[in-house]
Amino acid sequence: xxxxxxxxxxxxxxxxxxxxxxxxxxxxxxxxxxxxxxxxxxxxxxxxxxxxxxxxxxxxxxxxxxxxxxxxxxxxxxxxxxxxxxxxxxxxxxxxxxxxxxxxxxxxxxxxxxxxxxxxxxxxxxxxxxxxxxxxxxxxxxxxxxxxxxxxxxxxxxxxxxxxxxxxxxxxxxxxxxxxxxxxxxxxxxxxxxxxxxxxxxxxxxxxxxxxxxxxxxxxxxxxxxxxxxxxxxxxxxxxxxxxxxxxxxxxxxxxxxxxxxxxxxxxxxxxxxxxxxxxxxxxxxxxxxxxxxxxxxxxxxxxxxxxxxxxxxxxxxxxxxxxxxxxxxxxxxxxxxxxxxxxxxxxxxxxxxxxxxxxxxxxxxxxxxxxxxxxxxxxxxxxxxxxxxxxxxxxxxxxxxxxxxx
Amino acid sequence: xxxxxxxxxxxxxxxxxxxxxxxxxxxxxxxxxxxxxxxxxxxxxxxxxxxxxxxxxxxxxxxxxxxxxxxxxxxxxxxxxxxxxxxxxxxxxxxxxxxxxxxxxxxxxxxxxxxxxxxxxxxxxxxxxxxxxxxxxxxxxxx
Numbered sequence: 001x002x003x004x005x006x007x008x009x010x011x012x013x014x015x016x017x018x019x020x021x022x023x024x025x026x027x028x029x030x031x032x033x034x035x036x037x038x039x040x041x042x043x044x045x046x047x048x049x050x051x052x053x054x055x056x057x058x059x060x061x062x063x064x065x066x067x068x069x070x071x072x073x074x075x076x077x078x079x080x081x082x083x084x085x086x087x088x089x090x091x092x093x094x095x096x097x098x099x100x101x102x103x104x105x106x107x108x109x110x111x112x113x114x115x116x117x118x119x120x121x122x123x124x125x126x127x128x129x130x131x132x133x134x135x136x137x138x139x140x141x142x143x144x145x146x147x148x149x150x151x152x153x154x155x156x157x158x159x160x161x162x163x164x165x166x167x168x169x170x171x172x173x174x175x176x177x178x179x180x181x182x183x184x185x186x187x188x189x190x191x192x193x194x195x196x197x198x199x200x201x202x203x204x205x206x207x208x209x210x211x212x213x214x215x216x217x218x219x220x221x222x223x224x225x226x227x228x229x230x231x232x233x234x235x236x237x238x239x240x241x242x243x244x245x246x247x248x249x250x251x252x253x254x255x256x257x258x259x260x261x262x263x264x265x266x267x268x269x270x271x272x273x274x275x276x277x278x279x280x281x282x283x284x285x286x287x288x289x290x291x292x293x294x295x296x297x298x299x300x301x302x303x304x305x306x307x308x309x310x311x312x313x314x315x316x317x318x319x320x321x322x323x324x325x326x327x328x329x330x331x332x333x334x335x336x337x338x339x340x341x342x343x344x345x346x347x348x349x350x351x352x353x354x355x356x357x358x359x360x361x362x363x364x365x366x367x368x369x370x371x372x373x374x375x376x377x378x379x380x381x382x383x384x385x386x387x388x389x390x391x392x393x394x395x396x397x398x399x400x401x402x403x404x405x406x407x
Numbered sequence: 408x409x410x411x412x413x414x415x416x417x418x419x420x421x422x423x424x425x426x427x428x429x430x431x432x433x434x435x436x437x438x439x440x441x442x443x444x445x446x447x448x449x450x451x452x453x454x455x456x457x458x459x460x461x462x463x464x465x466x467x468x469x470x471x472x473x474x475x476x477x478x479x480x481x482x483x484x485x486x487x488x489x490x491x492x493x494x495x496x497x498x499x500x501x502x503x504x505x506x507x508x509x510x511x512x513x514x515x516x517x518x519x520x521x522x523x524x525x526x527x528x529x530x531x532x533x534x535x536x537x538x539x540x541x542x543x544x545x546x547x548x549x550x
Contacts, residue, residue: 343470344470344472345469346444346468346471346530346533347469350471362443362444363445376444376445377445405418406422406470
């Protein structure tokens with residue numbers, strides 16, 4: 001196994017070199033968004049300096065260059081998730097839009113009164129609200145798979161909830177608030193046994209785990225560019241080709257049509273059918289560079305490094321009295337969610353910020369999850385492969401001082 | 408004002424809040440909240456003519472919210488409502504306008520300890536919530 005060269009990696013991320021006040025930045029808010037390595041920034045810079053034109057349209061040189069770069073990016077994304085074909089990779093503006101697309105388009109065609117959509121307690125609002133909206137419109141019902149105190153999905157309850165009423169299962173691959181890696185393989189198998197398709201929200205999985213849509217056999221999978229060290233404003237919807245081509249377009253406009261007359265319009269096949277208007281071209285190129293960067297680091301090295309950081313942080317934080325960790329699943333990545341007795345998360349967030357440490361406080365867009373634990377939210381330190389044990393040490397010292405200050 | 412002293416005042420008021428609790432003989436109660444953060448405050452006030460003779464509160468939220476509430480009640484208690492309203496305007500105006508020097512808050516006593524909150528835009532609304540709520544209580548009463 002190729003070891004991870006942390007010094008070299010950290011030097012690739014310009015933002016990590018900066019200071020907050022007089023302290024070096026310690027960035028532990030990676031579940032909200034990750035930082036960008038130099039090759040990603042350079043690729044976007046190069047695109048605007050040397051490659052930019054609109055794609056799929058002009059016969060001129062630059063349009064060809066831009067089109068080739070954009071489509072090459074799609075190929076890189078397809079390889080990243082092991083899609084069988086680039087026709088299965090739709091570019092959107094984020095994981096949120098990807099889920100909205102499926103809920104609106106697939107949901108409109110397949111949901112009716114009495115039908116059920118199955119999600120879980122630990123979903124991000126982006127995998128709750130779009131389903132609530134379509135269920136409301138179609139008279140369908142949203143059902144919720146419960147979790148246990150460790151933050152793991154109760155598989156028995158899932159099995160019981162699956163019924164002939166279930167039309168789709170939409171679940172997080174990894175919980176953004178707890179770090180739980182859900183047993184998606186088993187869940188997909190059980191859903192498919194009943195002919196029910198499954199959407200995986202892989203927004204938090206993509207930065208940490210290798211993803212293989214063919215091995216998983218999921219029907220849809222979504223993730224965001226900015227959470228895998230790529231640009232904001234781009235996301236991916238993977239869908240099985242037959243499903244995508246059977247779906248109606250989500251938005252109308254240029255590039256997604258075959259022929260338009262004032263009487264009638266015919267649409268192209270996937271993925272173009274879902275890419276109305278000029279897509280995020282620079283962002284797609286940047287995303288492809290981010291993926292190549294992760295591939296150069298290597299998933300095995302990346303996972304081993306991150307597992308060590310999470311394990312170390314989990315051990316050390318328990319030295320502080322009054323700490324309660326939320327999310328103690330057997331399989332867990334990237335996230336350490338906790339509360340500190342008698343200290344409000346907002347005060348912890350502000351006090352850590354004074355020491356240059358960025359964490360997220362509050363509900364992390366999973367309000368129903370925190371209601372399950374009887375809380376308004378938590379403190380969340382979330383890690384990436386560029387974080388170090390030395391940073392964890394500074395974080396723990398700072399937290400210990402905060403605990404003493406408020407004790 | 409010395410930042411360490413400000414921190415001590417804020418910690419003191421968050422851990423030993425003054426005027427904490429609901430008045431049993433209040434003449435008005437009003438609630439304020441931020442749905443997004445879960446911050447919640449309930450003020451109970453007692454008037455005697457145009458004087459605010461007593462004020463109590465309950466909160467759910469951060470130390471900043473608790474301290475701001477406590478400091479506000481100390482400032483407001485016993486004052487004419489006009490003076491309280493002017494103080495609210497002054498404090499909220501200070502939070503919104505970074506050009507106003509912190510010394511301007513010195514006339515409001517220990518409230519000046521909250522001046523540093525202005526450096527933390529995400530926390531300004533915690534500090535502002537009790538004051539906005541008291542403003543609402545005063546506006547709802549016809550003087």
